[in-house]
Amino acid sequence: MADPQQLRCRECGTVYAAGPIYVCEKCFGPLEVIYDYDGLARQPLRQIIESGPPSIWRYEALLPVGRVPDVDLSPGYTPLLRASRLGRALGLSHLYIKNDTVNPTWSFKDRVVAVAIAAALRFQFEVVACASTGNLANAVAAHAARAGLRACVFIPNGLERGKVLTTAAYGPTLVEVDGTYDDVNRLCAEIAEEHRWAFVNVNLRPYYSEGGKTLGFEVAEQLGWRAPDHVVVPIASGSLLVKIHKGLTELAKVGLLDRVSTRVHGAQAAGCAPVATAFAEGTEEIRPVRPNTIARSLAIGTPADGRYVLRVTKETGGVIAAVSDDEIVAGIRLLAETEGIFTETAGGVTIAVLRALAERGTFGPDEVVVAYVTGQADSVTAPVAIRPTLRDFERNVLDLVGGPGDRVHA
Ligand SMILES: *Cc1c(COP(=O)(O)O)cnc(C)c1O
Ligand SMILES: [Zn+2]
DSSP, rough: OOOOEEEETTTOOOOEOOSSOOBBBBOOOOEEEEOOHHHHHHOOOOHHTTTSSSSGGGGGGGGSSSOOOGOOOOOOOEEEEOOOOHHHHHHHSSSEEEEEGSSSSSSSSHHHHHHHHHHHTTTTTEEEEOOOOOSSHHHHHHHHHHHTOOOEEEETTTTOOHHHHHHHTTEEEHHHHHHSSSHHHHHHHHHHHOOOOOEEETHHHHHHHGGGGGHHHHHHTTTTSSOOSSSEEOSSSSSHHHHHHHHHHHHHHHTTTOOOEEEEEEEEEBBOOOHHHHHHHHHOOOOOOOOOOOOOGGSSSSSHHHHHHHHHHHHHOOOOEOOOHHHHHHHHHHHHHHHSBBBBHHEEEHHHHHHHHHHTSSSSOOOOEEEEEEEOOOOOOOOOOOOOHHHHHHHHHHHHHHOOOOOOOO
């Protein structure tokens, strides 16, 4: 696509020219990109995609902005791995892991940010910014560096130290706000009203969020142009889950899939489960929560797309489940030990919910199940500090290393 696409209100249908806007002036509904699906269906899309680059940009025809070659960090087209050992542990014979830990900055956020940066360049912004729970900060800082844009990233206090250190390496202005992610997000919306900055997940949200569709496109392509029977997706704002489903249904609209009957399941941490709670109570009303969980990257207490997540899961026959911090840690271990992938807490949430649903019998024996593992572990373990003496070594290090600490001289 040469030009950014027009926008339409998701609720009342009012159409807007392309631009850095995200709410409808009439009804305050969210804005969405418009595509000409009939026109797209007439193109040789499958051939275009299959001969495209091994990144999200192979799906350029279905994205709101085009690839900008010099600034592309080439995110996406990550492996879809057959997970036989994890599958055996859970009693699933057709389980796949979509391993999105191997993106340029180690999370799925590279996909959405790449699209947002292309839009920011189109709209001639000089500063890109974001409100982040950790991974977005990394992606924005890295992609902005490569695009030669200034970056300012806002994070809540108390994020994982490893993530914050990584973000800083790319040289953005890094602002730690004394508050939760939801406080940070509110502040960013206010700043975006006053200053011409591209907040990727605020005023560029309609473009940004479309990048999430590529996680639906890729899985279908990697399965041989077939939609899975089930997907398990972690929820923060809820955008990713909604867009994976949108990606699959768009492929059907343009004739690349015959039929999409994928059941879309959502995963949250019990310490921040506003959408899972609404699902369990059978209400459409999502009550804000104050997050208290180790899954920091998913700790959004007022999820912007929560009601659309409820719609998608209900429509497709999916469920939304929440898991405890202990179950999340067990999920991280299980994935690492069975499949050799060391995920951050968000992936632990996905695997723990996958396990819970498998135990409940949600998946049929021959059904294809895809679990989205969306971020890499960021364990920066502090070194053990000792003085340069044997005594200090023996006192502080031996037990940590374990194994025989036998003395050479008896
Ligand atoms: C941001 C994020 C998600 C989900 O994000 P949404 O806001 O729901 O789109 C999932 N996993 C990881 C690792 C993330 O950083
Ligand atoms: Zn509207």
